[in-house]
Amino acid sequence: MATRTPPPIVTVEEVLAELAALEDPRMREVNQRHGNDIGVNLSKLRAIAKRLKTQHDFAQELWATGDSQARLVAILISSPKKYTVEQLETMLREVRVPKVHDWLISYILKKNPETETRRINWMNDVDEEVASAGWALTSQAVAQRIENLDISELLDTIEAQMKSAPKRLQWAMNECLATIGIHYPEYRQRAIEIGERLEVLKDYPTAPNCVSPFAPIWINEMVARQQATTDLK
Incomplete structure (x- = not known):
């Protein structure tokens, strides 16, 4: 050895x-x-x-x-x-610092199971940086389909608050909206409609071969890719 x-x-x-x-x-x-x-x-x-x-x-x-x-x-x-x-x-x-904030979330917070006990409190924090971390962790929870999520309530909050949210928090809420649409077929149409109505990041410049962060486009593109992968099996 x-x-x-x-x-x-x-x-x-x-x-x-x-x-x-x-x-x-x-x-x-x-x-x-x-x-x-x-x-x-x-x-x-x-x-x-x-x-x-x-x-x-x-x-x-x-x-x-x-x-x-x-x-x-x-x-x-x-x-x-x-x-x-x-x-x-x-x-x-x-x-x-945005890069340190992003890496802290991706490499530490998302890998520490104890953060689930703080996720909801962080989502509702008055500090934009803390709240955006809470929403990023919620996006991960949505993708993992953990049991204690109220998807309808999440969509209600996004619909009411995302348009006027500060930039970093808005990005995190938008990611959660797209993640819901991608992973919960029963809520997909509502997620798309919210994105279309709010138009958050609709005109965000997107590099070639990259997916737009505009939630309706993001959702449809990822669902199409999932379906293509399924069809190949």
Whole structure:
């Protein structure tokens, strides 16, 4: 049996210095237009995390620096299930950089089963960043068809609030709307009608070969793909 190579022992200062050496001022300038104080190519940042491997305690040290790039590395080398829900609550409320917020949700919150106990409270939080995380977790719950969801109530809330919601929260609610339409055939037509009536992200520019975030188009495209896959079986 092969012996597993232990992760390298490094200091926070060494990681920060390595990130600083990879800094690209032009990349930082572009990213800052979107609220991200990040000047390191994410592929290179991922390579650092891959080399460090999983080091949960060290991840918490990196997170504590407050440096956005160090926090991205911290997220990648964390053990998501080892965080307490109280720790995640604190981390979520600290984050104000969009890329760190997105990675925290995708790589940590969505993989920690304890977040289900906070999901509904987060959805209704007055903080846009926290609320959007709650809605992102709800989209995952919808896709997994967990038992305690009230789909009709979710659609009622989306219909009443999405149009006027702040941008990040609006995106998260729109994703939930599309996810409902994709995974719940019995609610699909209503989800499409809500999207058509509210017209949220209807004119959002979409790159070639990418699916529009406009919910009616998104729903129909994904359902068509599912059907095509089924027909091939």
